[in-house]
Amino acid sequence: MKTISILFSPIKIGTVEIPNRFVRAATHDFMASRNGAVTERQVSLFQNLAKGEVGLIITGHAYVNPAGIASPYQTGVYSDHCIEGLSQITESVHKYPSRIFLQISHAGRQTKPKLCGCTPLAPSSVYEPTFEVMPKEMNQEEIKSVIDDFIQSSRRAKEAGFDGVELHVAHGYLLSSFISPYTNRRKDEWGGTLTNRLRIVVEIIQGIKELLGKEFPLIVKLNSSDFLPEGLNVDESIDIAKILESEGIDGLEVSGGMAEAGRGSVWKGLRPEKEEGYFLDNAFKTKAELSIPVFGLGGIRSFSVMENIIEEGRADLISMSRPFIREPLLISKFRTGKIKKSECISCNKCFNLRGIACAELIKKKGTLS
Numbered sequence: 197m198k199t200i201s202i203l204f205s206p207i208k209i210g211t212v213e214i215p216n217r218f219v220r221a222a223t224h225d226f227m228a229s230r231n232g233a234v235t236e237r238q239v240s241l242f243q244n245l246a247k248g249e250v251g252l253i254i255t256g257h258a259y260v261n262p263a264g265i266a267s268p269y270q271t272g273v274y275s276d277h278c279i280e281g282l283s284q285i286t287e288s289v290h291k292y293p294s295r296i297f298l299q300i301s302h303a304g305r306q307t308k309p310k311l312c313g314c315t316p317l318a319p320s321s322v323y324e325p326t327f328e329v330m331p332k333e334m335n336q337e338e339i340k341s342v343i344d345d346f347i348q349s350s351r352r353a354k355e356a357g358f359d360g361v362e363l364h365v366a367h368g369y370l371l372s373s374f375i376s377p378y379t380n381r382r383k384d385e386w387g388g389t390l391t392n393r394l395r396i397v398v399e400i401i402q403g404i405k406e407l408l409g410k411e412f413p414l415i416v417k418l419n420s421s422d423f424l425p426e427g428l429n430v431d432e433s434i435d436i437a438k439i440l441e442s443e444g445i446d447g448l449e450v451s452g453g454m455a456e457a458g459r460g461s462v463w464k465g466l467r468p469e470k471e472e473g474y475f476l477d478n479a480f481k482t483k484a485e486l487s488i489p490v491f492g493l494g495g496i497r498s499f500s501v502m503e504n505i506i507e508e509g510r511a512d513l514i515s516m517s518r519p520f521i522r523e524p525l526l527i528s529k530f531r532t533g534k535i536k537k538s539e540c541i542s543c544n545k546c547f548n549l550r551g552i553a554c555a556e557l558i559k560k561k562g563t564l565s
């Protein structure tokens with residue numbers, strides 16, 4: 197009988213050591229204040245995850261510019277005045293062995309003019325049916341300015357004490373819409389070939405490395421499929437991953453989905469154990485071509501499944517989102533053998549404008565506390 201599971205062995209992401217293989221995948225918490233400032237609720241949310249022994253915590257997507265806000269009560273990293281609040285999060289987490297990365301993002305065309313205060317930006321004017329938005333095709337100046345927004349936001353993350361940054365290149369947001377042949381119809385150096393569609397991401401990575409040094413960990417959450425006939429597919433995504441690795445990223449989280457495809461990244465419904473990890477096959481295919489650590493995700497719920505994934509080399513880390521909304525202390529419970537599976541039933545009732553919370557648990561207990 198095994199005494200210590202491989203899931204509790206450390207792993208390095210670039211220069212930083214993660215104490216175990218469990219990752220809280222980026223989860224927008226709807227808990228920031230109206231202007232994106234960090235709140236006490238967020239500080240205690242992150243501290244609780246660290247207390248619960250999550251190896252690497254990734255914050256919800258923080259917007260790099262007010263034009264790139266995706267949702268009300270989203271965390272902002274668009275100005276130096278955000279640094280102080282963000283550092284309260286890292287201070288509370290660093291009382292524990294957990295590490296924390298800031299996910300940085302721009303919503304692109306997946307937002308509303310009322311929210312972002314402008315016509316949403318995109319590589320091309322391709323109508324977005326779920327948000328009912330006809331975006332503005334970005335000009336050269338706007339592209340350069342967004343590249344700088346990402347670089348400066350990474351600097352703010354470092355100054356606020358984050359152990360690294362995750363670039364959001366998934367789920368149809370701005371960077372994801374640049375790499376997708378469906379949403380990027382440009383004929384200039386920012387569109388067309390895969391190299392051109394990826395140029396904005398590469399320039400951001402190069403800029404971050406130049407400003408913050410190669411030692412500051414930088415990972416990417418990447419769409420492996422848009423689920424649109426003319427969109428990005430897994431073969432192209434693997435080619436992208438190889439380029440990103442050669443540009444020096446320290447890890448890759450493999451996700452997928454786009455709102456308008458009718459298939460996003462957060463799939464409803466529990467799956468049998470052998471089908472847990474709906475993006476895992478894509479992660480495995482990608483991992484076969486890379487040397488950097490790969491994060492697997494998508495409805496992973498059972499401890500034995502997680503163990504097999506790592507032991508069989510299908511991924512190096514296990515990312516989960518909803519299970520930590522249900523049970524922030526999940527990893528401690530796994531370690532002490534109290535439970536073998538997350539209680540999350542993937543019903544998606546935790547999306548809540550007043551702050552993420554497990555509606556199932558509230559129903560069961562009558563209250564959260």
Ligand SMILES: Cc1cc2nc3c(=O)[nH]c(=O)nc-3n(C[C@H](O)[C@H](O)[C@H](O)COP(=O)(O)O)c2cc1C
Nearest residue numbers: 221222223224256257461462494495496516517518
């Ligand atoms: C409430 C909620 C908010 C999310 N916010 C983000 C986000 O900010 N950035 C991101 O990349 N993914 C986000 N996701 C997707 C998760 O990171 C994850 O990829 C997805 O939920 C699948 O993992 P799971 O089955 O363990 O929940 C969110 C998911 C949920 C449920």
Ligand code: SF4
Nearest residue numbers: 540541543544546554
């Ligand atoms: S509401 Fe609770 S059970 Fe349902 S998906 Fe969210 S965390 Fe899981």
